[in-house]
Amino acid sequence: MSADLKTWVIIIVAGLGTFLLRLSFFALFGNHGVPRALERPLTYIPPAVLAALVAPALVKHQGAALIAAHNPRLLAGCVAALVTWKTGSVLWTLVAGMAGFWIFRAILT
Amino acid sequence: MRNRPGDLREMLADRARRDNGARVDTQGGPWGIVGRHEIQEASIQSPQQSFLAGTRAIAPILLGVVPFGLLVGLTSMAAGLGFVQSLASSVLIFAAAAQLAAAELMSRGASLSVVVLTILVINLRFTMYSASLAPHFNTLKLRWRFLFAYLLTDQAYAVSIIHFENRSQGHQKRWFYLGAAAVMWAIYQGSTALGVLVGANVPAAWGLDFAIPLSFLALLGKTIKGRSSLCAAAAAGVVSIVGIGLPHNLGLISAGLVGVLAGVVAEGRRRSCQRT
Numbered sequence: 001m002s003a004d005l006k007t008w009v010i011i012i013v014a015g016l017g018t019f020l021l022r023l024s025f026f027a028l029f030g031n032h033g034v035p036r037a038l039e040r041p042l043t044y045i046p047p048a049v050l051a052a053l054v055a056p057a058l059v060k061h062q063g064a065a066l067i068a069a070h071n072p073r074l075l076a077g078c079v080a081a082l083v084t085w086k087t088g089s090v091l092w093t094l095v096a097g098m099a100g101f102w103i104f105r106a107i108l109t
Numbered sequence: 110m111r112n113r114p115g116d117l118r119e120m121l122a123d124r125a126r127r128d129n130g131a132r133v134d135t136q137g138g139p140w141g142i143v144g145r146h147e148i149q150e151a152s153i154q155s156p157q158q159s160f161l162a163g164t165r166a167i168a169p170i171l172l173g174v175v176p177f178g179l180l181v182g183l184t185s186m187a188a189g190l191g192f193v194q195s196l197a198s199s200v201l202i203f204a205a206a207a208q209l210a211a212a213e214l215m216s217r218g219a220s221l222s223v224v225v226l227t228i229l230v231i232n233l234r235f236t237m238y239s240a241s242l243a244p245h246f247n248t249l250k251l252r253w254r255f256l257f258a259y260l261l262t263d264q265a266y267a268v269s270i271i272h273f274e275n276r277s278q279g280h281q282k283r284w285f286y287l288g289a290a291a292v293m294w295a296i297y298q299g300s301t302a303l304g305v306l307v308g309a310n311v312p313a314a315w316g317l318d319f320a321i322p323l324s325f326l327a328l329l330g331k332t333i334k335g336r337s338s339l340c341a342a343a344a345a346g347v348v349s350i351v352g353i354g355l356p357h358n359l360g361l362i363s364a365g366l367v368g369v370l371a372g373v374v375a376e377g378r379r380r381s382c383q384r385t
Binding site for chain 1: 169170172173189190191194197198201202203204207211215221224225228229232233234235236237238239240241242243244246247251254255257258259261263267270271274316317319320321322323324325326327328329330331332333337338339341342343344345346347348349350353360361364365366367368369371372373376
């Protein structure tokens with residue numbers, strides 16, 4: 001198989017597979033609705049998934065996990081968390097978090 | 110427990126009302142509604158207003174998406190994909206993390222099945238988003254759900270689920286989601302194209318990739334409503350950090366599942382405390 005064809009097969013097969021993953025429960029739960037037993041557990045997906053997306057990013061420092069006072073991302077994350085708590089605004093969290101990140105990074109490195 | 114035919118009609122009517130943002134309190138059996146009682150809700154917003162609300166909700170997050178799109182375009186080209194293939198991968202796969210991993214693997218000459226499997230494992234998290242959003246879309250026709258599935262991303266998921274669960278103020282869910290997800294799609298494709306065609310890039314040193322987790326942090330705040338959701342988030346956060354070494358987002362999926370479990374357990378504990 002030529003490299004070009006191989007690339008196309010990858011793109012198409014992976015694209016289709018990814019689409020099916022996304023479609024999964026839209027189709028499965030489509031006609032009968034969500035089974036009642038799953039209703040409460042499903043409501044915990046948002047906080048769990050978002051926390052799982054955020055936490056590693058705050059702790060990473062040059063490739064490894066660093067939970068310490070000299071990790072600029074962690075410090076910026078704390079500032080951002082405070083701003084989120086007080087304002088509930090995505091935009092202000094971004095502004096404060098990025099500003100904090102740049103400042104802490106400049107101070108600490 | 111069988112529902113009477115009248116119940117079926119009521120059930121369908123309630124689904125239509127719910128899809129348009131009305132609140133309908135129900136008591137249900139295992140699969141459906143037995144009794145219902147509608148709560149007066151704010152007037153239903155028009156499709157355009159709902160669409161714009163979705164776009165406004167996702168707008169701040171798109172700032173962080175652009176650098177990622179540029180990076181995807183660039184790394185795809187660097188991996189030897191060519192213009193058309195790079196653009197096609199963003200259209201057909203439409204998942205930045207997976208595309209970046211795939212580009213890396215392809216530049217190292219990995220086999221076809223390894224690349225495809227890697228992409229799919231990284232994208233497994235979409236099944237969680239699908240399960241989470243499905244209750245809100247199950248009144249929609251299949252072709253809408255196909256479209257919405259195609260457009261599903263972390264960002265579109267996050268802003269939509271928060272909006273839907275915090276009561277939509279009369280916004281129509283389908284238009285809200287479309288406003289968020291379609292604009293996200295357009296921005297992502299545009300950024301990839303810029304990365305591919307112009308070789309545009311944002312220097313990694315600027316650290317703009319931090320903007321995406323920051324956006325999610327802001328959204329995380331809105332999902333924590335009480336002790337159980339806090340437990341879910343905390344447990345998931347810990348597991349995701351422990352699982353940092355795991356490849357291909359496996360740490361993320363494990364963390365998601367553990368978080369859900371923690372939330373359910375915390376809720377069960379709270380209920381049993383209240384009973385005694």
